[in-house]
Amino acid sequence: MSTEPIRFDTKIAVLLRGDLESWQRLNVTAFLVSGLGATLPEVVGEPYEDADSVSYLPMFRQPVLVFEGTKETLKAAHERALSRSLPRAVFTADLFATGNDRDNRAAVRAVPTADLDLVGLAVYGARGAVDKALKGARMHP
Secondary structure, three states, rough: OOOOOOOOOOOEEEEEOOOHHHHHHHHHHHHHHHHHHHHHHHEEEEOEOOOOEEEEEEOOOOOEEEEOOHHHHHHHHHHHHHHHHOOOOEEHHHHHHOOHHHHHHHHHOOHHHOOOEEEEEEEEEHHHHHHHHHHOOOOOO
């Protein structure tokens, strides 16, 4: 078994609007990355097991990098992610007022792409493509 660090040619990144409250940042991040894990099996690693043979669910196989930016930064990143056909998940401000998955999807469906009030965006893809999509964002403090 190799002990060399694993280097990934892909990146999982979340971009959050900088004016969110702490609880909103955590909630949005959790919702956004759930979409990646549910639809992109290559991002999920093997299940875990402790020394007593108790099993645990698998997690992402690589780190999730979290960034923040302005409303304008999010809009531009969303446009670049779309133009690069990167797998993506969105969280809009409208979703803070809904309480279930059906209403969440309806709230997004009701707004044209260019008018989405984005508060969060998750993207996955080749490192360079993700870096270009998130240009202008800064690492979350």
